[in-house]
Amino acid sequence: MNGNVKTLNQFIIERQDDFQYASGDLSRLLSDIGTAAKIINREVNKAGLVNILGNHGTTNVQGEEVMKLDIYANDQLISALSSGGEVCVMGSEENDDVIQVEFKEGECKYVVLFDPLDGSSNIDVNASIGTIFSVYRRVSKGSGPGTVEDCLQKGAQQVAAGYVIYGSSTILVYTTGNGVNGFTLDPSIGEFCLSHPNIQTPKDAKIYSINEGNEAQFPAGIKKYVEYCKGEDKATNRPYSSRYIGSFVADFHRNLLKGGIFIYPPTAKTPNGKLRLLYEANPLAFVAEQAGGRATNGKDRILDIVPGELHQRVPLMIGSENMVKLAEDFLAKN
Ligand code: P6P
Numbered sequence: 278m279n280g281n282v283k284t285l286n287q288f289i290i291e292r293q294d295d296f297q298y299a300s301g302d303l304s305r306l307l308s309d310i311g312t313a314a315k316i317i318n319r320e321v322n323k324a325g326l327v328n329i330l331g332n333h334g335t336t337n338v339q340g341e342e343v344m345k346l347d348i349y350a351n352d353q354l355i356s357a358l359s360s361g362g363e364v365c366v367m368g369s370e371e372n373d374d375v376i377q378v379e380f381k382e383g384e385c386k387y388v389v390l391f392d393p394l395d396g397s398s399n400i401d402v403n404a405s406i407g408t409i410f411s412v413y414r415r416v417s418k419g420s421g422p423g424t425v426e427d428c429l430q431k432g433a434q435q436v437a438a439g440y441v442i443y444g445s446s447t448i449l450v451y452t453t454g455n456g457v458n459g460f461t462l463d464p465s466i467g468e469f470c471l472s473h474p475n476i477q478t479p480k481d482a483k484i485y486s487i488n489e490g491n492e493a494q495f496p497a498g499i500k501k502y503v504e505y506c507k508g509e510d511k512a513t514n515r516p517y518s519s520r521y522i523g524s525f526v527a528d529f530h531r532n533l534l535k536g537g538i539f540i541y542p543p544t545a546k547t548p549n550g551k552l553r554l555l556y557e558a559n560p561l562a563f564v565a566e567q568a569g570g571r572a573t574n575g576k577d578r579i580l581d582i583v584p585g586e587l588h589q590r591v592p593l594m595i596g597s598e599n600m601v602k603l604a605e606d607f608l609a610k611n
Contacts, residue, residue: 285469295455302363313357314441350393366423377422384420388413388427390556396524405444407526411560412437432559432580452567478568482536494544498608538600550592571601
């Protein structure tokens, strides 16, 4: 390994003392997520070949069952996080109930919530998709399996969060509350290598991401804000550019690096918004804030919302701080 390449595992160990609870367990947990991401990446990259190797739900030329990729990704994460002994309970978009982990030896301190493959409907058209994860310390007493209570903590209690984007390259971005760092997978050595140190998102920018097909159903303030984004005004760099892939991790990652705002407001079809609080909004709100951005439901800070149930949805505005604040103003005034 040449001197200037730093792998994810080297970085995690180096930064271990940053953790409020300096223990090897969180380092091991983060490393396990990295391993699962590499395995998921291998299958996601083959997706286009599934029809040659065998359709989802059928068997491939080797006679192996070809799983739907989001189920495959879910299984990889559950398996990686169950075997290390750090996790007592998990919550996944793919599982109605929590996944309790029985572990004989030692005390399982951590709770992990995840969306194993967000935007998976984009796989067939080769658009970028992602894995999102959120990590807490257990709050339930005892050292046995964790409970729903452990999963229903507000986002401000997260000890780590991040995502993997499977795109033109595969990048893992995470925070433990001391800044945001990105690691690009180098397939030639099978390692995530530090490529985006200390990510800071611009306070102002020119990209807005929203599904304008739902405009008729938007709250008045959001309609006005979208109109503002389209207005002509050199002094405020308008009109902005509309960029919406329909894959949250991909839209979020672009806006994190270039600046921008992503909005999924309440609509008639999704009165509480579409994105899930626990394993989509909270983890990316933690990343956004650590990168100098902002994330609210249009009024309240996402990380302060006390969850009521595992799969609850939340309206979401997330990205460049000043853009989110302005969108909130439009909402408050209309
Ligand atoms: P719409 C993908 O299904 C997803 O959950 C997010 O990744 C994405 O941002 C959103 O839904 C897109 O929803 O209603 O605009 O198609």
